[in-house]
Amino acid sequence: MSGLVLNNVTKQFGSFTAVENVQLSVPHGTFVCMLGPSGCGKTTLLRMIAGLDDPTGGAILLDGEDITKVPTHKRNLGMVFQSLALFPHLSVGENIAYPLRIRGKSREDQKKRVDDLLSLIHLSGYGDRPVSKLSGGQRQRVAIARALALSPKLFLLDEPLSALDAKLREAMQVELRQLQQKLGITTIVVTHDQREAMTMADTVVVMNGGHIRQAASPIEIYRKPADTFVADFIGSTNLIETSADSSGDATIFGHKIPGLTLPSGMQKATISVRPEDVHLTTPGNGAISGIVTFVRDLGGTIETFVEAGGKQIVAVSTPRARPNVIAGQQVGIVLAPDVCVVLKQ
Amino acid sequence: MKREPPQSVADYGPLFFPAGMLLIFFVVPFGTMIAVSFFQRQQGGFYTPAFVFSNYERFLSVFFGGVLGFSLMLAITVAICCVVLALPFTYLLSKMARRLQVVWLVALLSVLSLSEVIIGFAWSTLFSRTAGITNILVELGVMKQAVALSPSFGAVLTGMVYQAFPYTVLVLYPAIVRLDPTLVEAARTLGSSPLRAFFNVLVPALRNTIMATLIMVFIFALGSYLLPQILGRPQHWTLSVLITDQAIYQSNMPFAAAMAVFLVLVTLGLVALTLLIGRKGEKA
Secondary structure (H helix, E strand, O other), X not given: OOEEEEEEEEEEEOOEEEEEEEEEEEEOOOEEEEEOOOOOOHHHHHHHHHOOOOOOEEEEEEOOEEOOOOOHHHOOXXXXXXXXXXXXXXEHHHHHHHXXXXXXXXXXXXXXXXXXXXXXXXXXXXXXOEHHHOOHHHHHHHHHHHHHOOOOOEEEEEOOOOOOOHHXXXXXXXXXXXXXXXXXXXXXXXXXXXXXXXXXXXXEEEXXXXXXXXXXXXXXXXHOOOEHHHHHHOOOOEEEEEEEOOOOEEEEOOEEEEEEEOOOOOOEEEEEEOHHHOEEEOOOOOOEEEEEEEEEEOOOOEEEEEEEOOEEEEEXXXXXXXXXXXXXXXXXXXXXXXXXXXXXO | OOOOOOOOHHHHHHHHHHHHHHHHHHHHXXXXXXXXXXXXXXXXXXXXXXXXXXHHHHHOOHHHHHHXXXXXXXXXXXXXXXXXXXXXXXXXXXXOOHHHHHHXXXXXXXXXXXXXXXXXXXXXXXXXXXXXXXXXHHHOOOOOOOOOOOOOHHHHHHHHHHHHHHHHHHHHHHHHHHOOOHHHHHHHHOXXXXXXXXXXXXXXXXXXXXXXXXXXXXXXXXXXXOHHHHHOOHHHOOHHXXXXXXXXXXXXXXXXXXXXXXXXXXXXXXXXXHXXXXXXXXXX
């Protein structure tokens, strides 16, 4: 198949397993974000795709060709490093022309390509400046242009935006996504910022402990997290213990949730309910009863902390959609069955 | 943080100590040497204060010019050899496991603790016909019979490179360790083989360090006067050897001083020239 395939890729450093049996296929032209806490193996995985680290097991295929043993400089990829790694002794134009020069392109070709790329990253006329005279965002764009100079098959970015301030980072996320869509290039970004991943990615790959926990579209990751880790790591959520009664219906704190059943054979399960899906009403009518412990009014949204069955449940709503409650008040919690996601153990 | 310019004499206080040390241990002896270089030598005795140029005149001859030229050539060759060898060595060293690096650095430091005399005689043994390394080559069948490699220019060069190598590594090491390792990785993802990345990215990025190291080894090698005598023939003797000879064995202090002053001036000139070229290269 065209695109990138990781087949049982494993990497061990001594006795420590950084990446274990990772299976992933990235179709041509997709934008993938690898997301996870630090030390989850996402950067190691990216470095193996780039050929900077050798996998201890498994294979990496690009467009059907096994590239596991191909050295980095023959893989036809572009990579942006966290440190950007712009060459300090070269000007902006020379930095972008570097891969072209290595491939022995003629001077005219180099100049033409550099001019094209500079206009692509909105830095036309900056070619002769030293790299040190650029701002953080400009350097970022130069690193991207340099990585794209040879029109690589694969575009890899390792925490590319982490050095930028928050506002610039948000703008660059949009810019990067638009650029990728314009060029239609298969792109893999490593990040620990879930907002970044949600903004840019076609597919979000959530990693933890060297394993892929879930690989799916951002909305599916959010709406249908596969397990407790993903549910907790992406956004905020309420993790609630449930148990099945004799008919297989789920009960929470002794209240039956109509329409929600646990998979057969499961006696106990954890479900995830996003705070915006927790609906507060007046007590009674079969609703789970709880006591409001705290109200955080943020203007745009209101977070209501409710204690029910010894657990804290957070409900988020807009001010208009919410009953007027104060701390200490008795409320009812209604959970629609379709918002409750049963998680794997 | 921006500092205020010094307001009173007391603000200059921290400078007094280094300034004093520099004055006592550098300016005064050097001044004395310059003064002595103009003194009149007493035949068979010491010297009397005067202001004559005869010492400098004597120096301006084909013989001393040749020795000066050879000394500079030797020092430059040593500097280049050291940097060419030490640069890849130190780079590979910086890629090793931390513990191995320490072992290597300690080994290099221990070479520094050897005196020039020991290094000289060790190498002269290694280069000898009777007990030298050529015997090993004979054993291996590479050579027909053992030969003496010393005294020769190659022997002098080897000894001096050996002596200066640890300094070179120790000067290069911090700069190479601090260098962003992703620079070379980036070059590799952009299509450079590791070897090309080394020359294309690492060497230019270390330009200033390499320049400084070259100058340091050059000056270090210029002062060497034992190794050329132990490992070389008289035509391999450096100006430092002649200065020692004049000062100690011929008791001609004024002439020795004149040669020393001349050597310092030529050295300073060369260093200034190197820095000038370096600065021009940076602008381009």
